[in-house]
Amino acid sequence: MKLRQFAFIAGLLTAAVVSGSSPTDSIAPQRPVPAGNVEVLDLNGLPDIAFGETEDELTRRGILRSDVDACGPTLAGHETVSPVFIDDRLVLVWAGDPMRTTEGVTVGTPISEVWSRYPSVSRLEAPTGTYRFDGLLARRGDRAYLFLHDGRQVRKVIAGYADWVRRLFTEGAGPC
Numbered sequence: 001m002k003l004r005q006f007a008f009i010a011g012l013l014t015a016a017v018v019s020g021s022s023p024t025d026s027i028a029p030q031r032p033v034p035a036g037n038v039e040v041l042d043l044n045g046l047p048d049i050a051f052g053e054t055e056d057e058l059t060r061r062g063i064l065r066s067d068v069d070a071c072g073p074t075l076a077g078h079e080t081v082s083p084v085f086i087d088d089r090l091v092l093v094w095a096g097d098p099m100r101t102t103e104g105v106t107v108g109t110p111i112s113e114v115w116s117r118y119p120s121v122s123r124l125e126a127p128t129g130t131y132r133f134d135g136l137l138a139r140r141g142d143r144a145y146l147f148l149h150d151g152r153q154v155r156k157v158i159a160g161y162a163d164w165v166r167r168l169f170t171e172g173a174g175p176c
Helices: 002-019 055-060 111-117 162-171
Strands: 039-041 081-086 089-095 099-101 122-124 134-140 143-149 154-161
Touching: 055 089, 081 162, 089 162, 099 154, 111 134, 111 143, 134 162, 143 162, 154 162
Parallel strands: 039 099
Antiparallel strands: 081 089, 089 154, 122 134, 134 143, 143 154
């Protein structure tokens, strides 16, 4: 079951990477975001959602919704976040603007700023001949941020358990 579920999610994620977008974000030029609208994503998750929580827990609390026209469940109040569950546990999220890391990185951030805010970031190169973005992996313990970029700026922000974030990059998957 675990392998079949991962294969399904990997297929969905691959389609999103190839298409260059997910249903909840865009690559349009960044617009200023008022300070009150900034949402913070850290390596534990979101303010009301933690990595490792189950689909049942989030559904019971009214946070996980499956009634929205999307490729999978969505998180109430977090329209620019796409959750990924493996074996019923939240293992990572794809985040769009106005979601920012605790260090202020979001879609549109120049990669030079990623390097200055995460000095130990690792460079990940997409396989030659693919339409995938290169990545910058900022790992802390068993958690990580993955910043997919076009060589100039961040195009996708992913956070979660480091093993799943790394696996997502190497297997070329996206949210849908």
